[in-house]
Amino acid sequence: MIEVMFGSLAGLLTNGHTMGLMLLAVMIGLVVGATPGIGGRLSIALAIPFIYGMDMTQGAVFLLTMHAVNGTSGQISSIMFGVPGDGDDAATTVDGYPMAKKGEAGRALGASITASGVGGIIGAVVFAVMIPVLEPVVLAFSPAEFFLLAVLGITFIAFLAGKGQIFKGIIVGLFGMMLSTVGMDPQTGTARFSGDYLFLWDGISTVTAVLAVFAIPEMIALGARGGSIAMMSSQNVTVSYRQLFQGVLEVPRHWWLVIRTSIIGACIGMIPGLGGSAAAWLCYGHAVQTSKTPERFGHGAVEGVIAPETASNAKEGGSLLPTLFFGIPGSSGMAVMMGAFLILGIQPGPAMMTSNLPLVWTLIWALVVGNLIAVTFLLFITRWVALLTFVNVSMLVPFILTLVMVGVYSSEGQWENLIVLLAIAAIGWGLQRYDWPRAPFVIGLVLGKIAEESLHKALGLWGMSFFWRPLSLVLIALICATIAYAVYANVKGKTVMPAGAGSGAGS
Amino acid sequence: MEGPVMKHVSTGALVAALVAVSGAAHAQADKAFFSGKTVTYIVATAPGGGYDTYGRLVAEYMQKYLPGSTFVVRNMPGAGHLVGTNALYASKPDGLTIGTFNTGLIYTQLAKHSGVKFDLTKMSWIGKAATDPRAVIIATQSPIKTWADLGKMKDQQNFATSGPGGANFVETLALTAILKLPIKMLSGYNGTDDQLAMRRGEIIGSIGSRSSFEQFVNNGYGRFIGQFGGGEKDVPQMAELVKGNAEAERLVRLITAQGDIARLTAGPPEMPASHLAALRDAYKQSMEDKELQARAIKLEKPVEPLYGADVAKAVAEALNQSPEVVNLLVEGFSKGK
Incomplete structure (x- = not known):
């Protein structure tokens, strides 16, 4: 075992061709990740034509590294412009963007880049450790548990909305859940709230909704305000390596949080069907919940950046597990990846463990090495990237709006999504203008879909008795504890979170 | 030029x-x-x-x-x-x-x-x-070994479908109605959801294209009990299994054409x-x-x-x-x- 483990690492590092491909994959992955709307799934699909004829290991390493580093650069626009790349990054926006406004873009980027790198590496470790217990863990999660996990995520809304904001938070969250019902109802086969528009049958696109609620209102506010994103002149603040390094150091300072959120992220990734946004939001909620000073969240708390970033990168290692060993993809990105694996001649299934162990280890190492390269490279260039927050917004806003629209169109190739973008952006702008929280909207939209679908399945399978499954009881206890704590904190007058929290808008 | x-x-x-x-x-x-x-x-x-x-x-x-x-x-x-x-x-x-x-x-x-x-x-x-070709697949842990076994089951068997309008929903519904099979249909299983559900045991079977379940079967998680057309000889043909029931034969022909x-x-x-x-x-x-x-x-x-x-x-x-x-x-x- 040990021999195979380190033999694979040596094989990976000493093969110039593979390393070259990996470098290329890291660069492509970072660029794709940094562009809003173009996620990992699309990038793998676009890369498939190029892997024909590649060697099995090299092709797999190439695709996996490209996919794995996607999330690492996705946060750049979330933090600097309040423009998340997709649902996963939206959680980072909540605290990352206020940090940039305070002129701390360097520190936020340093922390988040390091956090995602570390998360990716811990995810790979979890991957390796979990191999023997993969089967019982994955099979323990049925639609009943999916439903309760989604409900748990939704209850975190109570923490994302602060004192006096709880009702606003619930209203916004319900609005998100309402929009999640748009589209084909899987139970009755009727198209809900879709009229004759076929593009609505697949539901509201998450990428479109997230960009509409976060990106467009920020751009409007910025354009109206003028100046630069960082609300101080660049003379006073130097985006130096020192500031960046301070950010990097935040990760070891919060090592216990990093480890917890990485493990939660990897485990969520391991369970097919929950998705990356769930991982990021659950971990963000977890960070707020366990913080001694939750009132700082939403105003630029560095933990609010670290938690979702570690989680969303750690889940990559997790979601590779069922993909490789069950032949059941752990995420939508992995579903495309599995198609590519077949092209390369890799047969996912339990036999991977015996017949292809060196390849499995090579992939684990590729996750580790790829993340290290990405983090080093990003930290090196961040100093210049962070300077963009001091650029006059009249130059930034049109550029970013264009990128947003290109992203919305290309994520699904449907122009109608541009209209949806405008419609939801109007609501998002209203929320931002009147200081309502916006994060609950995304949570409602993403988790509402999972909750509805799995509730139907669970009721169909077991009726009401699904609540009495052992794991269900544990989750129900967690949900009750979360609600009780939120009520207690509210009654006691302790600010769970101050006004404006979760809106990502400090002004 | x-x-x-x-x-x-x-x-x-x-x-x-x-x-x-x-x-x-x-x-x-x-x-x-x-x-x-x-x-x-x-x-x-x-x-x-x-x-x-x-x-x-x-x-x-x-x-x-x-x-x-x-x-x-x-x-x-x-x-x-x-x-x-x-x-x-x-x-x-x-x-x-x-x-x-x-x-x-x-x-x-x-x-x-x-x-x-x-x-x-x-x-x-x-x-x-x-x-x-389309095929009927049954999870390994189920006692159902053949098409005839399925018809004899006393309890309702959970079958996964993608939902109304989906190919496997239509096929399962029509087969169940014509042959009076003890099947309970559950909706919302898309992509490989049904395979995972079969591994968890909450779902007994499904109808799908043989190619999408081939690997699942090869890994020992399930078995085919009937197939609609196709050249493979290892699974009984549905056309043979429903012989004598004219309406069922017509339906099998339609499902077969779909795979052909x-x-x-x-x-x-x-x-x-x-x-x-x-x-x-x-x-x-x-x-x-x-x-x-x-x-x-x-x-x-x-x-x-x-x-x-x-x-x-x-x-x-x-x-x-x-x-x-x-x-x-x-x-x-x-x-x-």
């Missing part, structure tokens, strides 16, 4: 004119028309799946056999292939837009679904690349005969290309082609169903329970 091309073009134009004048049934292929043109190949799903793989393979080789042409693959996912197929049907019939979509739309059209803005019998059929004409390529109706002939020629040459065959086998997507008029005939036959079957399909699309 210019000389031969020009000559081709003029010959082509002449031939086309002659065809138009004589109204000959067998149009001459006008390959020269495609030189310097861009052909859009619509794939009615997102990138990455089986349709996408076949589509890209077909497009790449058709480009090779239509010299001077450029094929661009365009993914138009949405509403279970309806978005892409509607767009393909409505496109300009100049031979420059063709595409691929799910054969299961035969059911959708039969059920007179409101989202259907096409008539499959009128499309310009170019060919089909594969046979992908998998991975098809078609264009909008009323395409100029010379352009269609050229596309059909190029398609046939692609399918016979040894390199394409080798690549398809490597992808575990073996090629079993059928061309032009034969595909059109098979589609028309499948769409010619008795009112009883049509009623079952309408029911399968309209309500869940």
Whole structure:
């Protein structure tokens, strides 16, 4: 075992061709990740034509590294412009963007880049450790548990909305859940709230909704305000390596949080069907919940950046597990990846463990090495990237709006999504203008879909008795504890979170 | 360079004119028309799946056999292939837009679904690349070993389906109704959800394309107990298993047709005969290309082609169903329970 483990690492590092491909994959992955709307799934699909004829290991390493580093650069626009790349990054926006406004873009980027790198590496470790217990863990999660996990995520809304904001938070969250019902109802086969528009049958696109609620209102506010994103002149603040390094150091300072959120992220990734946004939001909620000073969240708390970033990168290692060993993809990105694996001649299934162990280890190492390269490279260039927050917004806003629209169109190739973008952006702008929280909207939209679908399945399978499954009881206890704590904190007058929290808008 | 091309073009134009004048049934292929043109190949799903793989393979080789042409693959996912197929049907019939979509739309059209803005019998059929038979699959841990065992079960058996309107929903509903099977249908199982649910034990079986379950079975998680058509000999044919029940036989024939004409390529109706002939020629040459065959086998997507008029005939036959079957399909699309 040990021999195979380190033999694979040596094989990976000493093969110039593979390393070259990996470098290329890291660069492509970072660029794709940094562009809003173009996620990992699309990038793998676009890369498939190029892997024909590649060697099995090299092709797999190439695709996996490209996919794995996607999330690492996705946060750049979330933090600097309040423009998340997709649902996963939206959680980072909540605290990352206020940090940039305070002129701390360097520190936020340093922390988040390091956090995602570390998360990716811990995810790979979890991957390796979990191999023997993969089967019982994955099979323990049925639609009943999916439903309760989604409900748990939704209850975190109570923490994302602060004192006096709880009702606003619930209203916004319900609005998100309402929009999640748009589209084909899987139970009755009727198209809900879709009229004759076929593009609505697949539901509201998450990428479109997230960009509409976060990106467009920020751009409007910025354009109206003028100046630069960082609300101080660049003379006073130097985006130096020192500031960046301070950010990097935040990760070891919060090592216990990093480890917890990485493990939660990897485990969520391991369970097919929950998705990356769930991982990021659950971990963000977890960070707020366990913080001694939750009132700082939403105003630029560095933990609010670290938690979702570690989680969303750690889940990559997790979601590779069922993909490789069950032949059941752990995420939508992995579903495309599995198609590519077949092209390369890799047969996912339990036999991977015996017949292809060196390849499995090579992939684990590729996750580790790829993340290290990405983090080093990003930290090196961040100093210049962070300077963009001091650029006059009249130059930034049109550029970013264009990128947003290109992203919305290309994520699904449907122009109608541009209209949806405008419609939801109007609501998002209203929320931002009147200081309502916006994060609950995304949570409602993403988790509402999972909750509805799995509730139907669970009721169909077991009726009401699904609540009495052992794991269900544990989750129900967690949900009750979360609600009780939120009520207690509210009654006691302790600010769970101050006004404006979760809106990502400090002004 | 210019000389031969020009000559081709003029010959082509002449031939086309002659065809138009004589109204000959067998149009001459006008390959020269495609030189310097861009052909859009619509794939009615997102990138990455089986349709996408076949589509890209077909497009790449058709480009090779239509010299001077450029094929661009365009993914138009949405509403279970309806978005892409509607767009393909409505496109300009100049031979420059063709595409691929799910054969299961035969059911959708039969059920007179409101989202259907096409008539499959009128499309310009170019060919089909594969046979992908449907099969009934049962989880390994279930005591059901054969089709007969399923009928004898005392309790309701949980079967996974994607939901009303989905191919496996329609098939399971119709089979259960006609044969009075002890099956409880559960909806919302998309992609590989059903495989995971079978491993967890909450789902006993499902109907799906054999290719998508092949690996699952090879890994020892399930077994096929019946198959609709296809060349494999290791699984009993459903046509044999339901012999004697005329209505069930008709239904099995319909499901079989669905698998027989998998991975098809078609264009909008009323395409100029010379352009269609050229596309059909190029398609046939692609399918016979040894390199394409080798690549398809490597992808575990073996090629079993059928061309032009034969595909059109098979589609028309499948769409010619008795009112009883049509009623079952309408029911399968309209309500869940």
